[in-house]
Every structure is written in C-alpha cells, then in structure tokens.
Amino acid sequence: MSLRRVYNIPPGRDSYHMAPGELLVGTCGFSARGGRKAYFDAFPVVEVQDTFYRIVRKSTLEKWRREAPEGFEYTVKAFQGVTHPASSPTWRRSNLKIPEEKRDRYGFFRPTKEVMDSWLYTLDAARTLGSRFIVVQTPASFKPTAENVENIRRFFREAPRNGFLVGWEPRGEWNRMRELLGEILGELSLVHVVDPFRRKEVVETETRYYRLHGRGGREVNYRYKYSDDDLDELVRYIASLDARRVYVMFNNVYMFDDARRFMKKAVEAGLRVKKP
Secondary structure, eight states, X not given: OOHHHHHOOOTTOOOOOTTTSEEEEXXXXXXXXXHHHHHHHHOSEEEEOHHHHSOOOHHHHHHHXXXXXXXXXXXXXXXHHHHSOTXXXXXXXXXXXXXXXXXXXXXXXXXXXXXXXXXXXXXXXXXXXXXXXXXXXOOTTXXXXXXXXXXXXXXXXXXXXXXXXXXXEOOGGGGGOHHHHHHHHHHTTOEEOXXXXXXXXXXXXXXXXXXXXXXXXXXXXXXXXXXXXXXXXXXXXXXXOOOSEEEEEEOSTTHHHHHHHHHXXXXXXXXXXXXX
C-alpha cells in the first residue's frame, strides 16, 4: 500500500527515515510524582486520558495548556462515547448520566447523534489543548462484524477531523484479520496504533504511534516493568523505521521510570529525541 495514498506524502519523497525524523517519548496520563510541573520537566508529550473517561471542562483544558511549557504536546484519547457502549465498565468513571432509553446509542461508531456529539467534544478538547494527534481505542467487544465495519467506515468518511491526525488502536479479533484491518486503515487514512512488542502496524504512515502496555499476558500486562534488554530492542526497532514522526507512549505501572530510561537510551543511540 502506498504511503502517498495513506498520508498525502509530497511528490518525490517515497520514504522518511528516522535519522531526520523526530521521536517523542511520554506516558499515557500524567505519571510523575510531583504533578504536572514535574512531568513537564521530564517529557515533551503526554497522552490525555481524562478526555476518554469523562467530559472535561473547557476551562480545565485551557488551564492545562497554559501550564505547559512552549513546545510541549498533548495527544488526546477520544471520548468513550464514540467507541464504547454504555454497558462498558469504563463508563463507571464517566460524569455523564445516560437515560436508560439512550444507552444503546453510544459507542461502536454508531450513526447516532450521541456518538457524533462525543466526537465533536473530542475535537474541541484537542483544539483547546493545541493537539496534533487523537487516539481512538476500541474494546475487544467491538468485533469485525459487517455492521461494525460499515459503521466505522461511515463514521470516518463523514466525521470532521479539523486537521488532526487520527490513530486507531483495535483490540481483539481485528488483530487476526490483518488484511481487512489494513484495507480499512488505508481507506480511511488512519494511523495504526499498536504495541510494537506485540504486533507491527499493518500500514506504514509517516507518523507512527505506539502505546506500550507491558509484555506477556494477553493484550495488556500493566504490572510489567521493561528490562534494559527490552528497551534496547525498542531502540533498535525505532531506529529501523521509515518515519517522519514517532510517538512512544508507555502505559504500565512503571511507565514514568521506563519512559525515562528509554528516552536516555534513545539519545545515547543517536536518535533525534525531542527534549522536554
């Protein structure tokens, strides 16, 4: 599949190499002891989790943006109203009270006002934070049925993006249907968000986005602490990429320490790492 087809690469440039590219390392959520100020001192990027679980006040998002130093980047995880039905346990942390008669109108990219409103909130949150990238993560219960395939295709053909890059992290059966997954990602110009220790992306795009959930176990093993060998392996993999911009976001119990160690190794290996 052509990179130019996926992400409008300018004519005459068929590949991007990590050497002139940029690596951004951070964690999924503010993970530093000492709060946001301590985090800003450690990393150049954070993936905002709050926007997935609940509706965050605009004034709060504006405050976070003001607090961040110049050049700091927020990526945003899309509100669960887009992807997760109201029966999902993740909704227990939501600040929305959903009437019983509307519970089947959320999630799974359904063609409903509720799903679109959830997406418009996500776009507004991303704009307020000055973000470039939105992460859409679907649960294992979102299976590759004909209805779900049609819903995600319709959604991303019709929903505005307002200039944001969008990445999709599918869970469950999608990862065993790589041909179908590749067709959808390419057709809809989505970045394939993966944990590179578990699988490789099925389409190559000039921006890569990796979420690390721990080795071993099934889809996630949050209590895993990455070894030096693990991090060296990850450095070698990142260095091998044809990519213009790479996000590596740790999402495990030890994410702050693991991300710091990885960033140090990447700098020592000569990769172009964005500094905080």
